[in-house]
Amino acid sequence: xxxxLSTSARQALIxxxxxxxxxxxxxxxxxxxxEITKSxxxxxxxxxLIVFGKGPRNAIFYELTDLGWAHARTExxxxxxxxxxxxxxxxxxxxxHLAAHLDRTDQQLxxxxxxxxxxxxxDPRPAGSAGNAGSAGNAGNAGSAGxxxxxxxxxxxxxxxxxxxxxxxxxxLVGLAAIRQRLTGVDxxxxxxxxxxxxxxxxxHLDPDPARRQLTREAHDAAILIGGEAKHLITIxxx
Numbered sequence: 001x002x003x004x005l006s007t008s009a010r011q012a013l014i015x016x017x018x019x020x021x022x023x024x025x026x027x028x029x030x031x032x033x034x035e036i037t038k039s040x041x042x043x044x045x046x047x048x049l050i051v052f053g054k055g056p057r058n059a060i061f062y063e064l065t066d067l068g069w070a071h072a073r074t075e076x077x078x079x080x081x082x083x084x085x086x087x088x089x090x091x092x093x094x095x096x097h098l099a100a101h102l103d104r105t106d107q108q109l110x111x112x113x114x115x116x117x118x119x120x121x122x123d124p125r126p127a128g129s130a131g132n133a134g135s136a137g138n139a140g141n142a143g144s145a146g147x148x149x150x151x152x153x154x155x156x157x158x159x160x161x162x163x164x165x166x167x168x169x170x171x172x173l174v175g176l177a178a179i180r181q182r183l184t185g186v187d188x189x190x191x192x193x194x195x196x197x198x199x200x201x202x203x204x205h206l207d208p209d210p211a212r213r214q215l216t217r218e219a220h221d222a223a224i225l226i227g228g229e230a231k232h233l234i235t236i237x238x239x
Contacts, residue, residue, distance in 0.1 A: 005043060005044075005047075006039070006040065006043060007081040007082075008037050008039065008040040009039075009040040009043040009044050010075060010078075010081060011034060011040075012034075012036040012037075012040045012041075012044060012050075012062075013044065013049065013050075013064075013068065013071065013072050013075060014072065014075060014091075015028055015032055015034055015036070016050065016062055016063065016064045016068070016072075017064065017069070017072040017109070017113060018113065018117055019031070019116065019117050020113040020115060020116055020117065021063070021115075021116045021192075021193060021196055022055075022061045022062065022063040022192075022196065022224075022225055022226065023061065023062060023063075024055065024059040024060060024061050024062070025059070025060065026059060027189070031117065031119070036062055041060075041062070044068070047067075047071075048065060048067050048068075049064065049065060049067055049068035049071050050062055050063065050064055050065060050068050051063055051065055051227060051228030052228065053225050053228050053229075053230065054225075055223070055224075055225045055230075056188060056221055057221075061225045063225070063226070063227065063228065065227075069109055069110075072109065073099075073109055075095065076095040076096065076098060076099035076102075077095075077096060077099050078092075079092070080092040098112070115197060116193055116196075116197075154194075155183070155186055155190050155191060155193075155194040156194045156197070156198055158182070158183055158186065159179060159183070159191075159194055159195065159198065159204075159234075160204075160236060161182075162178075162179045162182035162183065163179060163204075163234060163236050164236070165182070166178050166179070166182075167236070170236060170237030171235060171236075171237050172235070173207065173233045173234070173235055174233065174234050174235070175209075175219060175222070175232060175233060175234075176195075176206075176219075176222040176223060176224065176231070176232055176233065176234055177216075177218045177219045177221075177222035177232075179222075179234060180222050192224050195224050195234075196224070196226065199226065199231075203236070204234055204235065204236050205234070205235040205236075206224065206226060206231035206233070206234055206235075207231055207232070207233045207234075207235065208229055208230060208231055208232060208233070209232040209233055212230075212232075215232065219232055220232075
């Protein structure tokens with residue numbers, strides 16, 4: 001079935017797989033110098049491989065469906081598209097090795113693409129090998145991963161803290177607009193990544209507001225798109 005997709009659609013499918021989160025074309029261009037074209041979007045949506053919708057600043061955000069994840073797995077053993085550059089041949093050779101590893105270890109795609117693409121490292125050495133990370137010389141960089149020095153604590157911790165400041169009791173619904181107001185200095189992309197990760201781990205619950213027609217512009221802009229649906233509300237500690 002993968003061979004039936006156009007080259008641009010196959011490229012988009014793999015880009016969404018490695019990104020492993022909802023993503024917009026500006027983000028794809030910045031990270032991978034590619035974008036999802038209208039024709040590729042129509043092709044993938046018609047095959048029910050992606051969902052998409054407008055997010056902040058009217059940008060269109062894309063995300064793989066469960067069927068899209070399954071279809072991406074078949075791409076690992078598919079031949080490269082015809083008449084493509086050598087980089088594509090290397091790319092598909094890498095995918096074949098990865099497919100063989102997944103088969104040998106009986107692992108799933110979710111075991112590999114378990115979170116957003118961390119991006120390239122400035123230090124090519126493996127994590128943990130760049131000197132004594134716990135030494136006094138690195139004390140100024142101590143702290144949990146994903147920490148935000150401008151506000152103190154990780155972005156996830158700040159989301160939890162903001163929720164508990166706003167909610168009268170655990171399980172109360174709180175608008176994301178109010179949460180975002182308390183995340184001063186945190187980039188919107190980092191906020192969305194943290195919210196998505198927390199929701200995926202079921203540490204929070206994100207819900208759409210049933211009274212959508214009554215929402216303010218601020219509430220609409222603060223929403224996060226997950227599974228093709230805008231979520232406006234957050235709950236922690238739902239009974």
